[in-house]
Amino acid sequence: MNEGREHTIFHHALKVVPELCIGCTHCMKACPTQAIRVRNGLAKIFEERCVDCGECYKACPVSAIIVEQDDFNEIFRFGARVALVPSVLIGQFPSQITTEEIFGSLKKLGFTHIFEIDSVVEQVQQGYNRFRENYSGPAPMISTFCPAIVRLIQVRFPSLVNHLIRVKPPSDIAALHFKEALIREGFAEGTIGLFYVTPCAAKIASIKSPVGEDDSAVNGVINMEYLYNKMLQLILNRDVENDEGETGNLTSKGILWSLTRGESKHQPGRCLAVDGISNVTQFLERLEDAEETNINFLELRACDESCAGGVLISGNRFLTVERLNGRAKNLPDTPQDSTKNAGAKFDPDVHGLKPIAARSMMVLDKDRTIALEKMNKIEDLLKVLPGIDCAACGSPTCRSLAEDIVLQRASITSCVFMQELYLRKGKITLDEADRINAEIWGEGRDQRSQGK
């Protein structure tokens, strides 16, 4: 990894709040791309490695990692204030609460139009079919539904980027589609504000810095956790008027699309669904090693139970899945002709993605000879480091410390075991050791008995 040499700016939704961070190692150890280090007593996220999966957000014991979002009052800058609603929002509410009440509460909060994004899954499916017919690349095709997975493949499995299906996810197609519909109804383009109610951090990042498209049609992102509290309060106070929403053609296929096997069970051939980012990583390693050419379609989701387990969803993910399955039973299997977006077609020029570029984070140096030297050094360092992955050096594992040392981001005395050895041999002084520890854990860390 070439920190500082990369000119591309990646927008990330996950930020560390310095005032709250206690500089423990939970987030660093949970990160699937080893994108976090502890420096000066604070967690530091390496931008080019982060895939916005939100594992750190879930792991933080003091809520010091926050998900950046747009200010809710932004919506009032627009005449048409559109809430783009994923099905998992509906799944937060018990079955006694109707979708009309749920949508009514969103209207009450200030939105003028409620659109269910999963009502466009037929268009996504058309896109998949079209892509499959023209696809000559290696099997299996990999879904681009989950933005954290797309980024994971870009940085950690660069050899697999060609497997990615170049079709925009439902949220993006829905935004484009509904914007067009409102323009047809007479709204000026500048007066339409499209706000996506997001269950995850990766989606925020993918809207702010899209992959495979120049610009996102979505104007803003609203954190689902924030909205849920306000909605529930209105509904419980019976302070809402029923609203049917704008699309009315959510199908049983659509409402379950964002859950595990939501896509894979509708694709032809041998299909596999994997959820949970560590499970996905394990499977992709395998896919890279041995050729799993017998699988046609791979659905990969970063969160356990897919979007029902999104990091911005506070409700229990298993209950969400059960509730959505319950609601699916009362929905038609195919879109009804009478509904507003019936007959909408997939348009590859508008709804397709451009080729997705690899941006490997693994490379030690662009010069092979230097990279080889660094690799030799790493192997030598691993022979002396304790191999217990304690993370007290501020790097998640002994191997990552060895990498940080050769990339000049840490020194061998960052390791507490090596430091002890150097002290005993008189190679460093106690003052020097204190300074090294302060660089990792902050000033005076060794003198306090409790957290901040």
Added chain:
Amino acid sequence: MQQRFQVKGGDFINAGKASSTVKSMLKQLNVPANLIKRIVVALYETEVNVAAHAYEGEILVKIESELITIQVADKGPGIEDIELAMKEGFSTASKEVREMGFGAGMGLANIRKNSDTFTIESDPGKGTTVEIINKLSF
């Protein structure tokens, strides 16, 4: 850079360790993805061959800036007729094993296909040695 790996006969679970390790190393060296794939496939098939046919084997991987050399030496039954064993579809696997999806007779042919230079020698009754040399740039 040199790495040694041991493969035990019959241990299919750990066959693949060498190719997995070598894959991560080649990624760190910025080797083009399709060249990594060729090397990984050749090495993986070799590991599986040792696990399937030999009692034990040792893999020596040597990485230089433009070249990777993989030497595999096993103790095992060896191969009587190498030319025949190299043929696509030739297999010593039983019908039952083939019905389970193994022993399609593509292993050695696949290794050769994914190698730039491929050498095989065998001493029937003693063992087999294989050498794979691949370039690390186009």
